[in-house]
Amino acid sequence: MSALDPTGLGAQRLPGRVALVTGGLRGIGLACVERFLAEGAEVVLTDLEDPGTDYATETLDRLGQAASYVQANVTSEDDWQAVRDAVAERHGRLHVLVNNAGIDLTGAVASLSMEGWRKIMAINVDGVFLGVRTFVPLMEQSGAEVRGGASIINVSSIMGLVGMSEVAGYNASKGAVRMFTKSIALEFAEKRMPIRANSLHPGFVVTPLLQAGFQRWVDSGVADKPQDLVDMGSQKTPIGRLADPSELAGAAFFLASSDSSYMTGAELVIDGGWTAQ
Amino acid sequence: MRLEGKVALVTGGTSGIGAGTVGRLAAEGARVVFTGSNAAAAEQVCAATGARFHKHDVTDAAAWPELTDMILADFGRLDIAFANAGTESGDASVEDITMDGWNKVVGVNQTGAMLTVQHAIRAMKRNAQGPTGAIVVNSSMNAHRAMGNFVAYSVTKAAVVALVKSAAVHCGNQGYAIRVNAILPGVVETAMIRNIIEGSGDPAATRAAYEGMSPLKRMASVEEVAALVAWLGSDESRFVSGSEYVIDGATTAGMMGV
Numbered sequence: 001m002s003a004l005d006p007t008g009l010g011a012q013r014l015p016g017r018v019a020l021v022t023g024g025l026r027g028i029g030l031a032c033v034e035r036f037l038a039e040g041a042e043v044v045l046t047d048l049e050d051p052g053t054d055y056a057t058e059t060l061d062r063l064g065q066a067a068s069y070v071q072a073n074v075t076s077e078d079d080w081q082a083v084r085d086a087v088a089e090r091h092g093r094l095h096v097l098v099n100n101a102g103i104d105l106t107g108a109v110a111s112l113s114m115e116g117w118r119k120i121m122a123i124n125v126d127g128v129f130l131g132v133r134t135f136v137p138l139m140e141q142s143g144a145e146v147r148g149g150a151s152i153i154n155v156s157s158i159m160g161l162v163g164m165s166e167v168a169g170y171n172a173s174k175g176a177v178r179m180f181t182k183s184i185a186l187e188f189a190e191k192r193m194p195i196r197a198n199s200l201h202p203g204f205v206v207t208p209l210l211q212a213g214f215q216r217w218v219d220s221g222v223a224d225k226p227q228d229l230v231d232m233g234s235q236k237t238p239i240g241r242l243a244d245p246s247e248l249a250g251a252a253f254f255l256a257s258s259d260s261s262y263m264t265g266a267e268l269v270i271d272g273g274w275t276a277q
Numbered sequence: 278m279r280l281e282g283k284v285a286l287v288t289g290g291t292s293g294i295g296a297g298t299v300g301r302l303a304a305e306g307a308r309v310v311f312t313g314s315n316a317a318a319a320e321q322v323c324a325a326t327g328a329r330f331h332k333h334d335v336t337d338a339a340a341w342p343e344l345t346d347m348i349l350a351d352f353g354r355l356d357i358a359f360a361n362a363g364t365e366s367g368d369a370s371v372e373d374i375t376m377d378g379w380n381k382v383v384g385v386n387q388t389g390a391m392l393t394v395q396h397a398i399r400a401m402k403r404n405a406q407g408p409t410g411a412i413v414v415n416s417s418m419n420a421h422r423a424m425g426n427f428v429a430y431s432v433t434k435a436a437v438v439a440l441v442k443s444a445a446v447h448c449g450n451q452g453y454a455i456r457v458n459a460i461l462p463g464v465v466e467t468a469m470i471r472n473i474i475e476g477s478g479d480p481a482a483t484r485a486a487y488e489g490m491s492p493l494k495r496m497a498s499v500e501e502v503a504a505l506v507a508w509l510g511s512d513e514s515r516f517v518s519g520s521e522y523v524i525d526g527a528t529t530a531g532m533m534g535v
Contacts, residue, residue, distance in 0.1 A: 182530040189492030189527050203516075238449020239456070239518055247516040254513065259504040262463075262497040265530025269520040273449050273456075276442035276519025 012040030013257050017146065018091040020044045020083070022074050022131060023101030025059055027207030028155060031245035032098050032252045037066055039253060041096070044087050046072040074101045074127030080134040087135075093142040096256040097135050099128040099177075100155045104213050105169035117169055124173035125180070128154050132184060136195065143194030148261025152197040153252050154181045158271045161201055178267065185265030196264035198255050203271025204233045205243040238273030278306030279511045284352040286344075287311040288335050288393055289362030290328070291318040293467035294415060297499030298359055298506045300326045305507055307357065310348050335362040335389030345400040354404045357510035358397035360390045360414040360437075371428040379429050386433035387440075390414050394444050394457060401455050408453035411510045414441050416459040418525045422533055434461075438521050445519030456518035458509050463525025464488075466496040490533070491526035 019036045023029035024045025036043050043066060049056050051069050060069050070086045072079035087094055105112070105120040132152060143150030159167055160174030178199050185197040204210060214226040223229050234241045251268050254260055269275060285302045289295040290311025299311045299322055309328035312335065313319055319330035329351075333344050348355050364385045367378030394412055401410035416434045423431035438459050445457040464470065464487050477483040488495050505524050508514055523529060 182527070185527045186492055186531045189494075192494075238446050239516060240449060240452065243516040250513040250515075251517070254508050259501075259508065260524075261504075262493070262501040262526050263505070263522075263524050264493070265527030266523045266525070268517075268522060270514075270517050271520070272516050273445045273519035277446045277449075 012038070014096075014253075015040035017041045017095040017256070018044070018087070018093050018142070019096035019098065019256065020046070020087060020094055020131075020135070021098040021100055022046050022072075022127065024069075025049055025056060027209055028202065028205060028245045028248045028252075029098070029100040030059070031249035032100065033063060033067060035246070035249035035253050036096065036256065037063060039257075041066070041256075042091060043067045044070060044083070044090070046070045046074070046083055047101070048073055074099075074130065075122040077130060080130045084134050084138070088138065093145070094135055094138045095142050095146055095150045096153070097131060097139065097151075098153045098155065098252055098256075099131045101127055102155060102173075102209070104167075104209060106166050106213065106216065108166055109168045112169060120169045120173050121176075124170075125176045128177050128180060132180075132197075136193075139195050140193050147258040149194030149196050151256050151260070152181075152184070152195060153255050154197065154199045155248075156181070156199040156201050156267075158201050158203050158269060158275050160199070161267070161269070162275055182265045189264060196255075196260070198260075198263055198266045198268060200248060200251055200255075201267055201269040201271065202248050203237065203243060203269075203274045205245055205248060206230075207245055210242075236274070237271070238277060241272065243270065243272060278304075279513070280357070280507070281306035283307045283356035283510075284348065284354050285309045285357035285359065285510065286348060286355060286393075286397065287328075287359045287361055288333075288389070289313055291315045291322055291330075293469055294462070294465055294499055294502050294506075295359070295361040296322050297503040298361065299328045301500065301503035301507050302357065302359075302510065303328055305511075307510075308352055310344075310352070312344065313362070335360075335393060336384045338392055341392055341396040345396050349400060349403055355397065355400040356404070356410050358393060358401075358410065358412045359506055359510070360393035360397075360412065362389050362393075363415060365427055365430045368427045368429045370426050374428055382429035383433055386430065387436045390433075390437045391440055394440060398444070398448065398453070398455055402453065408448075408451075408455050410455045411514070412444070412455065412457045413506050413509045414457070414459045416441075416461045416521065418461050418463045418523060418529045420459075420461055420521070421523075422529050441521065442519045449518070456509075456514070458514070458517055458519070459521040460502065460505055460509070461521055461523040461525065461529075462497060462502050463523075463528040464490050464496045465502055466498055470496070491528045492531070493526035495526070497524065497526065 025047040139150040156177040157174040160178040181199040291313035312333040
């Protein structure tokens with residue numbers, strides 16, 4: 001803080017910090033990566049995609065030198081070791097971990113396959129657990145460097161707070177992320193580890209995941225075209241529209257910054273008022 | 278700066294979280310009007326922040342239009358309202374509370390918050406670009422974890438969460454771009470809490486008890502709460518409405534007392 005910068009906010013508010021974002025090539029993850037970079041952080045992003053694809057190459061080129069990519073599957077312990085080695089080698093520190101990678105699963109509960117159930121639990125729940133387990137030691141060291149400590153941001157959903165018919169697998173996985181986050185927040189606090197942990201609960205956000213889900217609903221005859229579902233969702237949201245990924249990144253940025261230094265074990269709902277009604 | 282060009286109202290702004298928020302909003306570029314009853318304390322806040330004080334009791338319904346008219350006349354608009362004024366004076370257990378005590382706490386914490394939201398919406402509707410703004414109501418973690426010896430405080434802090442949700446849904450239904458959210462702080466180290474600590478028989482033990490409520494083993498600072506209000510008041514949170522954000526150092530994330 002200085003006379004020129006009385007709030008300590010500055011033009012860029014995460015200089016010197018290192019962030020890791022899973023599922024970082026698209027949607028909410030990519031928006032978090034872009035926001036953290038804009039705030040002066042260095043960012044490592046992971047995703048399933050081969051970095052040689054046209055899309056990945058273009059995206060990573062655009063993100064620039066402060067970003068680096070590790071191809072990794074969040075369900076693989078081996079891949080997490082590789083991510084840890086990459087972060088340790090390139091930065092030696094980690095202040096922010098966004099466990100964002102996730103998939104959805106819809107359908108009548110009696111129709112769900114064991115394979116589908118295990119897959120969503122592996123990605124949405126095991127992936128979050130493995131990310132936290134892998135990086136707690138490094139974040140404990142790095143957290144002491146920054147006011148308010150290191151910050152773990154687990155992306156749950158409003159589907160981790162309220163139920164929805166034929167969304168049983170996604171509901172169960174996101175509810176698990178919510179309670180997992182509270183438990184680790186309590187553990188870190190009680191052990192005086194400088195790591196905070198909070199969950200984000202997006203409502204309907206215009207991402208490739210949502211668009212793919214809407215297309216499946218169209219294919220199954222729920223609606224004529226995806227735009228009908230966008231219109232229906234907008235109409236049912238008090239704010240009157242769906243969210244842009246950048247609006248979730250704004251919340252992730254707040255949790256990543258020292259401004260949220262007393263927030264741990266909390267739930268940040270960003271849903272345009274959907275669950276208030 | 279993030280709040281450049283915005284005009285903010287903070288009720289109960291002469292001390293504690295209110296005064297801290299006046300400072301934070303002003304530091305981020307907002308022009309701030311704050312209310313309260315303690316003119317001497319208000320002078321210090323004005324001197325430190327450049328904000329304007331308007332003596333007003335949040336429960337005085339008849340005087341609300343004068344306050345919002347003044348803001349619109351002198352500052353041209355209202356973008357942020359922080360319904361912060363609150364009290365626990367006169368509170369007691371459900372078995373012991375007097376009608377006077379109950380009415381006082383319900384009047385300030387619940388009716389005062391409703392009037393703040395009501396008049397903020399009415400004023401924000403008169404902004405040049407139509408109904409726009411962000412309203413933040415100061416609830417408490419006690420909305421979710423009640424205190425046996427503070428029945429009215431616990432009840433009113435839960436009530437204002439429902440107030441926030443109803444107001445957020447109403448604004449949505451009406452097509453207003455006005456967002457309404459609640460913050461639920463844990464124990465915050467305000468001058469009021471410091472006075473309670475110093476005035477207790479065993480200040481060290483009282484301080485330790487307050488600090489021990491959070492697993493972080495410390496109270497929140499006023500600045501930490503003000504930072505959340507600033508975020509909810511800014512355009513960063515433009516998709517957040519009807520939400521209740523807990524800021525309690527994980528106090529209510531688990532079972533209290535464990």
